[in-house]
Amino acid sequence: MLSVCRSVLPKGGRLYSRRGGITMSSEIELKPCPHCGEEPIVLWTDGNMVCRVECTWCEVRGPAATVESKAVDGWNALPRALVWSSEPPTEPGFWWWELCGHRGVDLIQDPEKRVVRDYRAKWAGPIPEPKEAK
Structure with a gap:
């Protein structure tokens, strides 16, 4: 799964995805990517408690946050075309x-x-x- 994401997840990090073997919590609602409009998006947390939402197709990243819910809110607030x-x-x-x-x-x-x-x-x-x- 990590190879699909094209990003290196730091040691001790967690990854949630809409595809592959690792599933995202059903409570988390993410909007499509503001750049390419694709759905496959991951939410990851590194070992230093930095959370971020990223598009696995075009690699656009949302703002970093210390809490996953803030990272999701930041991603969903990005302007869409x-x-x-x-x-x-x-x-x-x-x-x-x-x-x-x-x-x-x-x-x-x-x-x-x-x-x-x-x-x-x-x-x-x-x-x-x-x-x-x-």
């Missing part, structure tokens, strides 16, 4: 649209009154609002 859909917006916000090779962003205040109404349009959103600087 928006996905194009043929379904029109269902909630207010800024939405990307694509139609006939053209793209733009519209503020949708009422999904029933959107500017782009063509059935061929693709949508992605809503785009999350930025956080205020501290």
